[in-house]
Amino acid sequence: MVQDIIYQISVFGDFTSIKPNTETVDAMITRFRDYGLLPAVFQEGSFTFPSNTGVPKAETTNRLQMVSFEKNINVMFASNRLDINRASTDLTIGVTNDNLNELLDILNKAASGLSFTRIGFNTTSLLNNPSTSLLQKIQPRLTLYNDPNELMLRVNKRNDIAVGDNSNEQSNVILTAQKTMGQLLINNQPISVDNGLILQFDINTIAENSEPRFFSEQTNKYIVSAEYIRQSLLNDLTS
Numbered sequence: 506m507v508q509d510i511i512y513q514i515s516v517f518g519d520f521t522s523i524k525p526n527t528e529t530v531d532a533m534i535t536r537f538r539d540y541g542l543l544p545a546v547f548q549e550g551s552f553t554f555p556s557n558t559g560v561p562k563a564e565t566t567n568r569l570q571m572v573s574f575e576k577n578i579n580v581m582f583a584s585n586r587l588d589i590n591r592a593s594t595d596l597t598i599g600v601t602n603d604n605l606n607e608l609l610d611i612l613n614k615a616a617s618g619l620s621f622t623r624i625g626f627n628t629t630s631l632l633n634n635p636s637t638s639l640l641q642k643i644q645p646r647l648t649l650y651n652d653p654n655e656l657m658l659r660v661n662k663r664n665d666i667a668v669g670d671n672s673n674e675q676s677n678v679i680l681t682a683q684k685t686m687g688q689l690l691i692n693n694q695p696i697s698v699d700n701g702l703i704l705q706f707d708i709n710t711i712a713e714n715s716e717p718r719f720f721s722e723q724t725n726k727y728i729v730s731a732e733y734i735r736q737s738l739l740n741d742l743t744s
Contacts, residue, residue, distance in 0.1 A: 513590035515625035
């Protein structure tokens with residue numbers, strides 16, 4: 506059985522106006538009161554390159570972060586991207602479709618009225634005791650690399666993903682599969698894994714089109730469509 510342990514929704518755009526000042530923090534606490542998110546600050550680094558051959562100048566900026574008391578929900582307002590994620594350290598529960606709906610609701614509250622240039626949906630899942638037939642599906646055909654305990658596969662396929670009834674966005678559908686034994690570090694907590702396969706999906710609109718054309722409504726539909734594709738690929742992989 507595949508257990509989802511991380512969901513992350515990312516949108517890209519101009520979020521420089523969302524600063525960790527008193528007015529913004531008060532507004533965000535009100536918006537997220539149903540989730541009990543509390544304000545925090547993280548530092549964002551950037552480099553300024555001079556027009557001549559001088560040394561680049563490094564700068565750091567304080568950015569706003571909203572975190573649940575249990576630290577399983579995290580909302581990060583970087584200057585050019587917004588990341589909303591939910592992580593679980595209890596492999597008997599994992600994260601569920603209800604949690605994904607919560608992240609979409611948080612996105613609607615966090616970025617109401619703002620436009621996005623790109624959308625990303627990232628997930629991390631664990632499959633304990635993968636079957637021999639599954640490992641054979643992703644095993645390299647080069648005989649030198651025939652040790653399943655050292656297995657890692659990364660594949661990408663561009664595919665159209667719906668953002669509305671009659672609108673699609675060409676997207677990368679990236680799957681990374683890696684055999685793991687020992688411990689995973691999830692949300693800064695170690696999780697013991699005896700014999701597992703980590704499955705990570707990175708589904709995102711292509712970088713070539715960077716026009717600000719998405720709002721929360723289109724993003725919600727995109728994530729629902731991406732999740733449908735992810736589930737289909739998981740079923741194909743594990744059947």
